[in-house]
Amino acid sequence: MTDTELRAVLADRVAGVRARITDACRRAGRDPAGVTLVAVTKSVTPRVAAVAAELGCRDLGEGRPQELWKKAEAVPGVNWHLVGHLQRNKIDRTVPLAALVHSVDSERVLDALDAFGRKRGVPVPVLLEVNCSGEGSKGGFAPDAVPAACDRAGTLAGVTVRGLMTMAAYADDPQATRPTFVTLRELRDSMRTRSGLPLADLSMGMSNDFEVAVEEGATLVRVGTTLFEGLEPASGAA
Numbered sequence: 001m002t003d004t005e006l007r008a009v010l011a012d013r014v015a016g017v018r019a020r021i022t023d024a025c026r027r028a029g030r031d032p033a034g035v036t037l038v039a040v041t042k043s044v045t046p047r048v049a050a051v052a053a054e055l056g057c058r059d060l061g062e063g064r065p066q067e068l069w070k071k072a073e074a075v076p077g078v079n080w081h082l083v084g085h086l087q088r089n090k091i092d093r094t095v096p097l098a099a100l101v102h103s104v105d106s107e108r109v110l111d112a113l114d115a116f117g118r119k120r121g122v123p124v125p126v127l128l129e130v131n132c133s134g135e136g137s138k139g140g141f142a143p144d145a146v147p148a149a150c151d152r153a154g155t156l157a158g159v160t161v162r163g164l165m166t167m168a169a170y171a172d173d174p175q176a177t178r179p180t181f182v183t184l185r186e187l188r189d190s191m192r193t194r195s196g197l198p199l200a201d202l203s204m205g206m207s208n209d210f211e212v213a214v215e216e217g218a219t220l221v222r223v224g225t226t227l228f229e230g231l232e233p234a235s236g237a238a
């Protein structure tokens with residue numbers, strides 16, 4: 001695909017996703033400015049990610065730290081989000097490149113990020129990943145482990161917990177994901193009251209279910225397939 005063709009296809013898809021976000025906001029009485037589209041580029045090449053950035057996608061996401069290193073080097077000047085698991089031995093190299101780590105899934109990782117943030121003197125902005133669906137294949141804190149994690153986070157000078165993230169179980173009918181997003185929002189609300197942390201962000205919603213997530217309060221939606229399906233595949237893409 002030439003640059004021109006790629007740009008045309010992507011421009012159309014980005015506009016389509018943005019329109020669907022706006023419509024979902026309208027249904028929920030929300031301001032679309034309160035929803036950030038994170039374009040998850042894990043399945044495509046840096047070239048495709050660069051075109052997305054040129055088309056106004058200022059927030060790009062990757063699932064794996066090594067891919068984020070590569071893409072952030074190739075596509076500077078945007079906010080890179082890590083949406084997948086962060087191994088502790090990759091913190092030093094990943095955090096300086098990432099605007100937000102969505103996927104803090106254990107107190108061990110939280111503590112390691114805190115140590116990094118204190119060392120550099122600037123707290124690391126993170127979300128706590130919550131396994132709302134209870135699927136064994138998904139990472140994250142069990143909902144009943146979140147209070148302790150928030151209490152702990154409140155004592156750490158090296159991390160700023162900005163909110164919560166979840167992945168819904170795949171469902172043919174996106175409406176079936178709604179209870180998962182309601183659970184995350186309610187958990188966030190009760191953690192706000194409990195911890196006094198602002199917890200402004202809810203990262204929830206992917207290609208299959210982002211409109212439902214927006215209706216239920218998502219501030220960050222993570223969309224890959226709908227934007228990038230069929231475009232130049234990344235080598236070894238997950």
Ligand SMILES: *Cc1c(COP(=O)(O)O)cnc(C)c1O
Pocket residue numbers: 040042063083084167206207208222223224225226
């Ligand atoms: C891949 C991925 C996405 C994007 O999923 P799509 O269904 O392709 O939109 C979002 N969040 C996480 C954590 C992912 O790994």
